[in-house]
Amino acid sequence: xxxxxxxxxxxxxxxxxxxxxxxxxxxxxxxxxxxxxxxxxxxxxxxxxxxxxxxxxxxxxxxxxxxxxxxxxxxxxxxxxxxxxxxxxxxxxxxxxxxxxxxxxxxxxxxxxxxxxxxxxxxxxxxxxxxxxxxxxxxxxxxxxxxxxxxxxxxxxxxxxxxxxxxxxxxxxxxxxxxxxxxxxxxxxxx
Amino acid sequence: xxxxxxxxxxxxxxxxxxxxxxxxxxxxxxxxxxxxxxxxxxxxxxxxxxxxxxxxxxxxxxxxxxxxxxxxxxxxxxxxxxxxxxxxxxxxxxxxxxxxxxxxxxxxxxxxxxxxxxxxxxxxxxxxxxxxxxxxxxxxxxxxxxxxxxxxxxxxxxxxxxxxxxxxxxxxxxxxxxxxxxxxxxx
Numbered sequence: 290x291x292x293x294x295x296x297x298x299x300x301x302x303x304x305x306x307x308x309x310x311x312x313x314x315x316x317x318x319x320x321x322x323x324x325x326x327x328x329x330x331x332x333x334x335x336x337x338x339x340x341x342x343x344x345x346x347x348x349x350x351x352x353x354x355x356x357x358x359x360x361x362x363x364x365x366x367x368x369x370x371x372x373x374x375x376x377x378x379x380x381x382x383x384x385x386x387x388x389x390x391x392x393x394x395x396x397x398x399x400x401x402x403x404x405x406x407x408x409x410x411x412x413x414x415x416x417x418x419x420x421x422x423x424x425x426x427x428x429x430x431x432x433x434x435x436x437x438x439x440x441x442x443x444x445x446x447x448x449x450x451x452x453x454x455x456x457x458x459x460x461x462x463x464x465x466x467x468x469x470x471x472x473x474x475x476x477x478x479x480x
Numbered sequence: 481x482x483x484x485x486x487x488x489x490x491x492x493x494x495x496x497x498x499x500x501x502x503x504x505x506x507x508x509x510x511x512x513x514x515x516x517x518x519x520x521x522x523x524x525x526x527x528x529x530x531x532x533x534x535x536x537x538x539x540x541x542x543x544x545x546x547x548x549x550x551x552x553x554x555x556x557x558x559x560x561x562x563x564x565x566x567x568x569x570x571x572x573x574x575x576x577x578x579x580x581x582x583x584x585x586x587x588x589x590x591x592x593x594x595x596x597x598x599x600x601x602x603x604x605x606x607x608x609x610x611x612x613x614x615x616x617x618x619x620x621x622x623x624x625x626x627x628x629x630x631x632x633x634x635x636x637x638x639x640x641x642x643x644x645x646x647x648x649x650x651x652x653x654x655x656x657x658x659x660x661x662x663x664x665x666x667x
Binding site for chain 2: 303330404
C-alpha cells in the first residue's frame with residue numbers, strides 16, 4: 290500500500306512540475322512534509338546533495354524518499370511515478386509536436402505557468418531562509434544570537450559568489466567550509 | 481526480422497547513451513540538456529539541431545522534469561515507444577543507484593560531527609542556490625503586467641497555505657483563459 294501511495298504521490302509531483310529544477314522544490318517540500326516523510330531541514334540538506342550528484346532533483350528526491358519509506362521497492366515505485374507523466378505525455382504529443390508548439394492555448398498556459406513557477410521558487414526560498422535563520426521560531430534570543438551572525442556572513446559570501454556567477458558547487462563548497470569553521474569555533478570556545 | 485534486430489540495437493544504444501548522460505551530468509536539468517544535445521545531435525546524429533530545439537521547447541512546456549522529457553522525446557524519435565522507455569530508463573538508472581546508496585548510508589554519515597558542521601553551512605548555501613535559480617528564471621522571462629500579477633498571486637497563495645498543486649493548475653487555466661479572452665476581444 291505504501292508503495293502504491295508513493296507511486297501516486299510522485300506521479301502527482303511529476304505531473305505538476307513545470308519549469309524544472311528549483312521550480313518544483315516547493316511542490317516536493319510540501320508533499321514530503323505533509324506525508325511526514327521528511328523534515329524541512331532534511332529537504333534543505335537534500336537540495337545540496339542533489340546538486341552535488343548527477344540527475345534531475347525530482348528524480349533524486351523520488352528515489353531517496355522512496356527508499357527511506359519502503360526500501361528498494363519504494364525507491365522503484367517513487368522513481369517510476371515521477372517519470373511516468375513525462376513518458377505518457379511525450380508519447381501522446383510526439384507525433385504532433387509541431388502543432389503542439391504552435392498552439393496558442395499551449396503558449397497561453399505557459400504564459401500563466403511561468404510566472405507561477407517563479408513565484409513558487411520565491412516562496413520556497415523565503416520559507417527555507419526562515420527555516421535556516423530561525424529554526425526555533427521567532428524570538429528576541431534567536432535574533433540576537435551568534436548563530437544569526439554566522440548565517441548572515443555565510444549568506445553574504447555565498448551571495449557574492451552568485452553575483453560573480455560562480456558554479457553551484459563552488460557555492461556549496463564555500464558554505465560547507467564556513468559551516469566547518471563555525472562549528473569548530475563553537476566547539477573550541479563553547480559558545 | 482532485420483527490422484526487429486535494428487530496433488533492439490537502437491534501443492540498446494539509446495539506453496547506453498542516456499545512461500552516460502544520466503551518470504555524468506551534475507547540476508540538474510539545464511546541464512543535462514546541453515549534454516544530451518552533444519550526444520544525440522553531434523555524435524550519434526540521431527536528430528538534427530533544429531529538431532533538438534523543438535524538443536527542448538516541448539520539454540519545457542509539458543509537465544515533468546525537463547531532462548526526463550527530453551530523454552523521453554529523443555528516445556521516441558529514434559525508437560518509438562520502446563525507444564522512449566529505454567532512453568528514460570537509461571537516464572534515470574545512474575542517479576537511482578547513487579541515491580539508493582546515499583539513502584542507505586546517510587544516517588551513518590550524519591552521525592559524524594564534522595559532517596554536521598558542514599551541513600549547517602550548506603543549508604545557508606542552499607538559500608543562495610535558490611536565489612540564483614530565481615534570478616536566472618526571472619531575467620529569462622518577458623515581464624509584463626500579467627507576469628507580475630501571476631507571480632504575486634502564486635507567491636502569496638503558496639506562502640499563505642494554498643497547496644502547490646491547486647496553484648499550478650489555476651495558473652495554467654488562467655493562462656489559457658487569457659488567450660480565450662483576447663480571442664473574443666479581437667473578434
